[in-house]
Structures are given as C-alpha cells and as structure tokens.
Amino acid sequence: MPAAPATTADTFRPALHYAARNTWLNDPNGLIFHGGVYHLYYQNNPLDNVWGNMSWGHATSTDLLTWTEHPVAIACDEEEDIFSGSIVFDRNNTSGFGTDSAPPLVAIYTSSFKPGTKLEGIQAQSLAYSRDGGYTWTKHSDNPVLNRNSAEFRDPKVIRYDGDAGSYWVMVAVEAKDFQVVLYKSDDLRNWELLSTFGPANATGGPWECPDLFPLPVNGDPENLKWVLTVNLNPGGPNKGSAGQYFVGDFDGAIFTSETTVTEGVDHQGRLSEYQWLDWGRDYYAAVSFSDAPENRRLMIGWMNNWDYANQIPTSPWRSPMTLARELSLHANGGDLRLVQKPVGDWAAAADPTKSFSLNETVISGLQVLDGAAGAVQRIHVTFTPGSAEEFGLVVRGDGMQGTRIGIRPADGSLIVDRRSSGLTDFHECFPSLDTAPIRATEGSYHLTIYLDRCSVEVFAEGGKVTMTELIFPAAASTDLAVYTVGGTATINSLQVDQHV
Structure with missing residues (x-):
C-alpha cells in the first residue's frame, strides 16, 4: 500500500521511500x-x-x-x-x-x-x-x-x-x-x-x-x-x-x-x-x-x-525503509x-510549488534559521563558496538550535553529516555519529542536493559522485532549516528548497 501519512503514533513513516x-x-x-x-x-x-x-x-x-x-x-x-x-x-x-x-x-x-x-x-x-x-x-x-x-x-x-x-x-x-x-x-x-x-x-x-x-x-x-x-x-x-x-x-x-x-x-x-x-x-x-x-x-x-x-530503530509497527x-x-x-x-522519480509531481523557498548570493555567519523554509519532507539544492569559515552548511529538521548538521570542511576536503543532536539517538550506542566523506570543490564552489524525509537524509555531492545516506529520528515539531558557519563566513550562491505535497 502507499506510504501512509505520518501520525502521532507513526511520526517517522517516510513520504518518499518505501517501508512495509x-x-x-x-x-x-x-x-x-x-x-x-x-x-x-x-x-x-x-x-x-x-x-x-x-x-x-x-x-x-x-x-x-x-x-x-x-x-x-x-x-x-x-x-x-x-x-x-x-x-x-x-x-x-x-x-x-x-x-x-x-x-x-x-x-x-x-x-x-x-x-x-x-x-x-x-x-x-x-x-x-x-x-x-x-x-x-x-x-x-x-x-x-x-x-x-x-x-x-x-x-x-x-x-x-x-x-x-x-x-x-x-x-x-x-x-x-x-x-x-x-x-x-x-x-x-x-x-x-x-x-x-x-x-x-x-x-x-x-x-x-x-x-x-x-x-x-x-x-x-x-x-x-x-x-x-x-x-x-x-x-x-x-x-x-x-x-x-x-x-x-x-x-x-x-x-x-x-x-x-x-x-x-x-x-x-x-x-x-x-x-x-x-x-x-x-x-x-x-x-x-x-x-x-x-x-x-x-x-x-x-x-x-x-x-x-x-x-x-524507533519505528513502529514497521521497521526499516x-x-x-x-x-x-x-x-x-x-x-x-x-x-x-x-x-529518479518525478519530484515535480510530488512537490508543492506554492511552498518553495529560495535565497541567493548571501553571506552567512554563525547560525541563522531561515524563515519560510521549514519542512519535514524537502528537496534542497544549495551551492556554497568558502570564505574564512572552517566549516559551513545546513542544519535540517532543527528546533532552532539543534538538528542534523550537513556541512563542508574545505581545509580537509570533508563532507560531514552530524546526527548527534538529530533527535532520538539513545536507542543504540552506535547511532549518534559524525560521519565524513571526501569532497572536492568544483570551480571553487560546493553544490549539494539533499532529499529530506521524515526519518532520513540522502546527500548527493559532486554531481552524484559522492553520496551520504543517514537515518534520523527528529521530533515531529523539529522542521526548521538553518544555515551555519563555524569560525568565519561563507557565501550561499543559491539555495532552493522544494516542499513535498
């Protein structure tokens, strides 16, 4: 049967991914x-x-x-x-x-x-x-x-x-x-x-x-x-x-x-x-x-x-997407x-064109929650140009302060997904993690495409040559999207957020 809408008892059931x-x-x-x-x-x-x-x-x-x-x-x-x-x-x-x-x-x-x-x-x-x-x-x-x-x-x-x-x-x-x-x-x-x-x-x-x-x-x-x-x-x-x-x-x-x-x-x-x-x-x-x-x-x-x-993993009555x-x-x-x-899949048919969000050529410093960009199920396209920051990126499924951090550390060529403060993490000692992948700039910039669902993030970098897939279990109310830097500034060249219907 098609994926059911999330309910109080089934907060994490995915909208875009198959689960029994x-x-x-x-x-x-x-x-x-x-x-x-x-x-x-x-x-x-x-x-x-x-x-x-x-x-x-x-x-x-x-x-x-x-x-x-x-x-x-x-x-x-x-x-x-x-x-x-x-x-x-x-x-x-x-x-x-x-x-x-x-x-x-x-x-x-x-x-x-x-x-x-x-x-x-x-x-x-x-x-x-x-x-x-x-x-x-x-x-x-x-x-x-x-x-x-x-x-x-x-x-x-x-x-x-x-x-x-x-x-x-x-x-x-x-x-x-x-x-x-x-x-x-x-x-x-x-x-x-x-x-x-x-x-x-x-x-x-x-x-x-x-x-x-x-x-x-x-x-x-x-x-x-x-x-x-x-x-x-x-x-x-x-x-x-x-x-x-x-x-x-x-x-x-x-x-x-x-x-x-x-x-x-x-x-x-x-x-x-x-x-x-x-x-x-x-x-x-x-x-x-x-x-x-x-x-x-x-x-x-x-x-x-x-x-x-x-x-x-804390899903019920189903387990695993x-x-x-x-x-x-x-x-x-x-x-x-x-x-x-x-x-693959027709995202355009799954997205709500009235709820898109965009941002262009914006210098960021510290943590900034983006008004109008909140959502639980999203596709995000973002391009960053490094500045003086040692790390920069997005915080998805956040509550204003905490969330899942998807970032870039240009000095060591790393893409990170940090889910230590992503929501429910204490169900197993191995789950809270900061994971890394190698990433290279393209003409001086970094482009990420992120598919965000109710219990997951899938990150595509370098045009799909590098991918990172991670489960997350945030609170239903944690839907903020934020940008952040650590130790300086970076520039968002473009940010496009499309919401799932």
Whole structure:
C-alpha cells in the first residue's frame, strides 16, 4: 500500500521511500521492471518487525516514488528461510517453467536450511517461478539447484550475458566469509558451471554480501563499455558498520578483472578512504540494480539501515525503509573511473510549488534559521563558496538550535553529516555519529542536493559522485532549516528548497 501519512503514533513513516506497512524489511531482492511495473521484492519478516522468518515481501510502483504493498511473494517454511536473490525474465523459456508463448519470471534465491533438515546449516541456491507476472510463485521441486556444501554461500544476482563468449545466464554470488565473489554460468537456470572467483580485495572488514555485476558506458559512450562489480560488507564500512563498495573493470563472460583494486587480500582497514564506496553514510546497504529497466537504465535501490542498530530503530509497527531509487552512470576524469548516482522519480509531481523557498548570493555567519523554509519532507539544492569559515552548511529538521548538521570542511576536503543532536539517538550506542566523506570543490564552489524525509537524509555531492545516506529520528515539531558557519563566513550562491505535497 502507499506510504501512509505520518501520525502521532507513526511520526517517522517516510513520504518518499518505501517501508512495509507493519513488518520488518531488509535487503532489496529480485528488482525487475516487467509488464510496465517496477517490482521490488525484499527480505521480510511477515510475522514481526525484527529480523526473522525470512521471506520475500513484494511491492510495485509505476513511478519509483509511490509503492503498493502486496502479499508475501515467497514464504519461508519448515525447511528453509528465503534469503536474498534476484529475478530474471526468462524470455526464451530456457528453464522450461513456462511456455514459448508465455515465458516465466524466475527467482533465484538462497535457501538457508533450518536445523533438523537434510541440509541443516547449508546455504544453497534455489529457484521459484511465476506465470502471472510476479504476483504468485511456485518453488522448483528439485531445489536446490546449486549447492557448494557451504554455510556462507548466498545472494545470487543473475544476469543475461551476450558477448564474444556466447549467450548464457551468469550468476554472481558470494562466499561471504572468504570475501569472495563466485561466478557461474548456465544455459537453463537449473544446471550451473563454475566460471571464476574474484577477491579478496579492497574492503574486507566484514563478510561480503549482495553482489551485482553490470556494464555501463564510460561518459555515455556506447563504444566504451566497462563492467561494474558491487559488493556489500558488514561490518567494515568507511564510517563503521554496513556499507557497499564497487570495482570497475572488464568481464569477458568468465572472469571479472578489476582496474580499480587498491589492495588485495584482507585486513586493510587503514585504507578505507582510498576505496570506491557506493555511499559513505551509515545507512545504505545491500544495494542491487533492476533487471530490464526501461531504456537500459541502471537503476539501484538500497536498504536504508545499518546492522549495528537495525533491530532497534524507533519505528513502529514497521521497521526499516528503502532508499530512493538511483540511476547510475560511469564517468572518467583522466584515469579516475567513478560512479555517478542521481535520484529518479518525478519530484515535480510530488512537490508543492506554492511552498518553495529560495535565497541567493548571501553571506552567512554563525547560525541563522531561515524563515519560510521549514519542512519535514524537502528537496534542497544549495551551492556554497568558502570564505574564512572552517566549516559551513545546513542544519535540517532543527528546533532552532539543534538538528542534523550537513556541512563542508574545505581545509580537509570533508563532507560531514552530524546526527548527534538529530533527535532520538539513545536507542543504540552506535547511532549518534559524525560521519565524513571526501569532497572536492568544483570551480571553487560546493553544490549539494539533499532529499529530506521524515526519518532520513540522502546527500548527493559532486554531481552524484559522492553520496551520504543517514537515518534520523527528529521530533515531529523539529522542521526548521538553518544555515551555519563555524569560525568565519561563507557565501550561499543559491539555495532552493522544494516542499513535498
């Protein structure tokens, strides 16, 4: 069902982000555009609002902002929990689960076998299929289809490879505690052959999870394709806890070769700032991309939470939202290959044009609350030029003095999100935090786009090359927007605030 309006009992329910009606969710699974609809499946506890009873929940959208919740798609049972995975449209009915005239959707998921079962303690890959466009599912009678007799083999993302090596399905999954991505091929989704492995490399501070593999044109040039491998890890992120990293390189149909590996092997925690992160914030995890998105766009959604405190965040009866969908592109600047992420969705249709606020070419000093700019759900565009201040930025969801500080420290090239005074923070010792990301000025100025919702901020800097996603839990009355400096002045070149309807 669409996100409900906030009430006294549900102050934090998001307006722009998906959250289940009254249950727990975590990793997005099986993202696919099919039949003119975006399908979002996800790890779901249909019986409670903490982790457990893992099944696949289901929601759909036509605009990536408004979501309709559906009944549980693939449920756990006495044999297995249904862990993360992906969905493909089997156009040529290679699996035989449909017909040539009515090909099926096929889900490839991790079976986590329960105590007392034949495969107790094993994680292996299984199939389910849908013949009605993704609303009802039948588990394959011969599951699992790929078993390495491993307790940590999970999270299959399956893609269709068509290249010089042939045409076939490719699965990327993980041996989580080996910090290794494993790649397999199949002609029919039922029988799998090992291709290669990748890793350990770069960040290895926690088990690897939820990989993805996809091609992107460099600077929009279709003749210059690179492949991007994403892999999440928990813990081991740049600001502690859960996070996602990415590698850029080539894939020849069998082997992924990274051009952006900084360190190989394990235990390089002192070099986290050198790695390429999908997001530098505390609350962007398990991100995967949609299959078959229109116009070959690469659209990605992450889970907006952190395993450090995921089960304790103060929301009820639901717990955990998803991030906004983001479109990914790949840009080269010299030898530097970087992902650029930009939110998708029709913000203009979601905004109230009568409640916008703007400010131009204004020198700021100290803390100044902006009259007429208050709001709980906003999109903010702001450009700053440094002056003498050692730090400058915005305070969002404030009460006149305290709030969430989003700032820039030009001397050390840092973007910060400080949520130590953001509202409710005492539900877990790891939640109050001051998190940082590297940021560079563009022609002497800094531009930020911020999406503010009732329990979150998503910050896009350097045109989307740097992002920070953080949960916050402010009081309902804390809606002030302020500008601030520390130790001097700065200039706001432009500030545009759009309010959600």
